[in-house]
Amino acid sequence: MIDNLDQLIEQYRSELFDSVIPFWLEKSQDAEFGGYFTCLDREGNVFDTDKFIWLQGREVWMLAMLYNNVEKNPEWLAAAEQGARFLMEHGHDGEYNWYFSVTRDGKPIVEPYNIFSYTFATMAFGQLAKATGKKEYEEVALRTWERILERRNNPKAKWNKLHPGTRNLKNFALPMILCNLSLEIQHLLDENAFARTTDDFLHEVCDVFIRPELGGLVMENVLEDGTLCDCFEGRHMNPGHAIEAMWFIMDLGKKMNRPDLIEMAKETALKMLEYGWDKEFGGIFYFMDLKGCPPQQLEWDQKLWWVHIETMISMIKGYALTGDERCLEWFNRVQDYTWSHFKDQEFPEWYGYLNRRGEVLLPLKGGKWKGCFHVPRGLYQVWTTLKEIKAAQESK
Amino acid sequence: MIDNLDQLIEQYRSELFDSVIPFWLEKSQDAEFGGYFTCLDREGNVFDTDKFIWLQGREVWMLAMLYNNVEKNPEWLAAAEQGARFLMEHGHDGEYNWYFSVTRDGKPIVEPYNIFSYTFATMAFGQLAKATGKKEYEEVALRTWERILERRNNPKAKWNKLHPGTRNLKNFALPMILCNLSLEIQHLLDENAFARTTDDFLHEVCDVFIRPELGGLVMENVLEDGTLCDCFEGRHMNPGHAIEAMWFIMDLGKKMNRPDLIEMAKETALKMLEYGWDKEFGGIFYFMDLKGCPPQQLEWDQKLWWVHIETMISMIKGYALTGDERCLEWFNRVQDYTWSHFKDQEFPEWYGYLNRRGEVLLPLKGGKWKGCFHVPRGLYQVWTTLKEIKAAQESK
Numbered sequence: 001m002i003d004n005l006d007q008l009i010e011q012y013r014s015e016l017f018d019s020v021i022p023f024w025l026e027k028s029q030d031a032e033f034g035g036y037f038t039c040l041d042r043e044g045n046v047f048d049t050d051k052f053i054w055l056q057g058r059e060v061w062m063l064a065m066l067y068n069n070v071e072k073n074p075e076w077l078a079a080a081e082q083g084a085r086f087l088m089e090h091g092h093d094g095e096y097n098w099y100f101s102v103t104r105d106g107k108p109i110v111e112p113y114n115i116f117s118y119t120f121a122t123m124a125f126g127q128l129a130k131a132t133g134k135k136e137y138e139e140v141a142l143r144t145w146e147r148i149l150e151r152r153n154n155p156k157a158k159w160n161k162l163h164p165g166t167r168n169l170k171n172f173a174l175p176m177i178l179c180n181l182s183l184e185i186q187h188l189l190d191e192n193a194f195a196r197t198t199d200d201f202l203h204e205v206c207d208v209f210i211r212p213e214l215g216g217l218v219m220e221n222v223l224e225d226g227t228l229c230d231c232f233e234g235r236h237m238n239p240g241h242a243i244e245a246m247w248f249i250m251d252l253g254k255k256m257n258r259p260d261l262i263e264m265a266k267e268t269a270l271k272m273l274e275y276g277w278d279k280e281f282g283g284i285f286y287f288m289d290l291k292g293c294p295p296q297q298l299e300w301d302q303k304l305w306w307v308h309i310e311t312m313i314s315m316i317k318g319y320a321l322t323g324d325e326r327c328l329e330w331f332n333r334v335q336d337y338t339w340s341h342f343k344d345q346e347f348p349e350w351y352g353y354l355n356r357r358g359e360v361l362l363p364l365k366g367g368k369w370k371g372c373f374h375v376p377r378g379l380y381q382v383w384t385t386l387k388e389i390k391a392a393q394e395s396k
Numbered sequence: 397m398i399d400n401l402d403q404l405i406e407q408y409r410s411e412l413f414d415s416v417i418p419f420w421l422e423k424s425q426d427a428e429f430g431g432y433f434t435c436l437d438r439e440g441n442v443f444d445t446d447k448f449i450w451l452q453g454r455e456v457w458m459l460a461m462l463y464n465n466v467e468k469n470p471e472w473l474a475a476a477e478q479g480a481r482f483l484m485e486h487g488h489d490g491e492y493n494w495y496f497s498v499t500r501d502g503k504p505i506v507e508p509y510n511i512f513s514y515t516f517a518t519m520a521f522g523q524l525a526k527a528t529g530k531k532e533y534e535e536v537a538l539r540t541w542e543r544i545l546e547r548r549n550n551p552k553a554k555w556n557k558l559h560p561g562t563r564n565l566k567n568f569a570l571p572m573i574l575c576n577l578s579l580e581i582q583h584l585l586d587e588n589a590f591a592r593t594t595d596d597f598l599h600e601v602c603d604v605f606i607r608p609e610l611g612g613l614v615m616e617n618v619l620e621d622g623t624l625c626d627c628f629e630g631r632h633m634n635p636g637h638a639i640e641a642m643w644f645i646m647d648l649g650k651k652m653n654r655p656d657l658i659e660m661a662k663e664t665a666l667k668m669l670e671y672g673w674d675k676e677f678g679g680i681f682y683f684m685d686l687k688g689c690p691p692q693q694l695e696w697d698q699k700l701w702w703v704h705i706e707t708m709i710s711m712i713k714g715y716a717l718t719g720d721e722r723c724l725e726w727f728n729r730v731q732d733y734t735w736s737h738f739k740d741q742e743f744p745e746w747y748g749y750l751n752r753r754g755e756v757l758l759p760l761k762g763g764k765w766k767g768c769f770h771v772p773r774g775l776y777q778v779w780t781t782l783k784e785i786k787a788a789q790e791s792k
Contacts, residue, residue: 159555
């Protein structure tokens with residue numbers, strides 16, 4: 001039972017629409033060349049003008065999604081469409097191979113080695129097709145979706161540094177994001193294609209990466225035959241990533257009317273959260289090692305904004321969908337940590353990177369990896385879920 | 397003037413030969429498959445068996461170098477030669493393209509994308525050729541050296557993710573290491589080749605990456621035409637790397653009888669050390685941004701063993717070669733920090749990774765990037781330089 005539900009709903013609404021979205025609309029749009037700056041300092045000043053394609057796609061998606069789901073606000077749509085134009089003109093090589101980054105004026109800097117530039121382009125153009133009905137956006141989304149499926153078994157393409165055959169690993173990230181992406185572009189796929197691909201991704205996530213022999217922990221990398229590998233990558237744990245995936249699965253479970261999926265996702269999220277919580281300083285570790293060996297990532301003990309925001313989403317959805325009080329307790333605990341550590345009390349938008357003690361490590365509001373995405377998407381998801389909880393309470 | 401010179405000389409000698417080298421001889425050698433384990437926990441237990449080629453090369457080099465320069469200890473030579481056999485059999489593709497890593501039994505894992513696997517192979521086989529007179533080692537060193545020169549303009553080869561033409565950067569690391577490498581294999585090169593390549597590398601380091609308009613700071617990346625680039629890579633500063641390079645230049649200056657080079661290197665090292673010193677918590681930052689923007693590397697504020705050890709070397713050499721008292725003051729300060737923070741008081745070998753406050757971040761003694769190299773090389777270099785200082789004092 002949430003006591004202060006109305007006040008909480010207003011807190012998320014206000015933070016999203018009175019502070020975070022205005023920040024991005026005002027500070028990130030490049031009026032001269034189109035697209036968005038994402039390297040913004042604490043006050044929102046641009047400190048680097050390079051454009052990172054997946055962050056461009058994420059901002060288009062965010063604004064178009066709010067336009068579709070909240071309010072037909074022409075400012076949001078215009079801001080999304082100008083970003084989409086920049087992406088169509090400069091974001092890919094003509095064959096829907098999406099660069100990782102381009103210069104401010106759109107010249108390619110880093111080649112299309114990263115499949116997530118493609119997935120966020122697909123999300124962006126899928127939402128924008130829904131918002132506008134324009135066929136050209138639909139075309140971009142579908143052509144890029146085909147490219148993703150083509151590259152699915154070797155997402156890094158020719159930039160893959162692994163010697164084939166010795167230790168072929170498969171990674172959790174792609175099927176995990178595809179679970180979300182197939183829902184995102186369901187309106188563009190035929191029913192069979194949606195069912196088939198979704199089943200496929202769900203199988204990967206649920207039967208391959210979630211490990212019953214480890215009490216339900218989620219691995220980031222396993223060997224091609226599904227067995228565990230005792231190497232750095234094979235021991236690598238990313239609690240926030242696994243917890244984020246679980247709300248994608250809950251959404252799918254809701255859509256497909258599969259309470260078993262929702263239950264499994266909720267239990268897995270709880271398991272990973274208990275596993276990843278820093279009992280000394282609070283917050284959730286960025287990376288861990290399954291066997292407690294030293295991780296290879298030096299940033300392993302840092303506290304990242306997206307980890308905590310995605311965890312709030314999974315916990316509040318888990319509570320809304322199952323009524324499990326442990327989800328509500330964890331939501332409250334993570335919410336307290338998140339609002340008190342990540343929200344900047346003086347300037348809009350939230351910090352992204354804290355050290356283990358929860359002190360600000362980088363005062364930026366956006367950078368190479370942080371843009372108009374996890375903070376507003378999280379505020380939106382928690383806000384709508386809280387409203388659903390309220391509606392359910394009132395209908396009782 | 398160093399007061400406690402004899403005691404200090406003994407401290408370095410003892411740490412090197414009574415503790416660090418025995419640790420690696422005992423803990424790192426793989427009696428079954430050959431080569432070395434480098435992933436060793438605090439007590440020296442193996443926590444991962446993958447073999448990282450550049451660390452294999454570095455351990456061969458270290459042991460062969462001590463054999464050549466300190467004592468004809470057959471245990472050192474045997475340990476170096478067994479590592480060299482593993483490298484010759486499993487470290488490269490048959491054409492002296494050196495993998496980044498292989499499994500314990502020598503199957504390639506990561507392709508030869510990293511030129512530093514080549515440079516350390518060259519160093520290793522160069523020293524071993526000197527130690528044994530065996531032509532087969534000389535052959536490996538020279539063939540690999542050719543490969544390095546071939547790849548010099550595109551060290552990442554086909555794994556380079558940068559789109560050609562937009563922003564062609566050149567990086568400090570390769571010419572910097574080649575300054576050291578040409579000295580290392582001087583005995584294998586003809587006089588002209590040595591002079592020509594050394595001149596070339598020195599020009600790159602001194603005239604391209606050291607920037608008078610920035611008061612002598614050293615950049616890690618500049619554009620191909622030598623101008624600065626206001627992007628993440630172009631603003632990237634690595635004080636420890638620049639300071640390490642300066643003792644390579646001092647060594648070259650000594651060999652070439654060029655006091656001007658020595659003076660420039662000493663001043664540059666002092667400049668970078670003052671720039672990189674953490675005035676709040678002590679120690680030297682890992683990475684910085686020229687304009688004070690948030691660095692992209694989340695580990696930027698950590699304190700790394702090699703940074704501090706290489707700085708001790710540059711400062712003590714700067715003092716020995718020029719008598720500049722500032723070098724001695726800084727040597728004392730960095731020495732205090734290093735011995736009190738990095739040396740493990742309970743088990744042999746030193747910690748590698750501390751957080752900004754100087755607390756141990758990873759308790760490992762070796763890993764994917766730390767092996768039998770910076771600690772013993774640093775102890776050796778400081779020990780021999782202190783002995784030179786003593787000899788010079790006594791001859792006065």
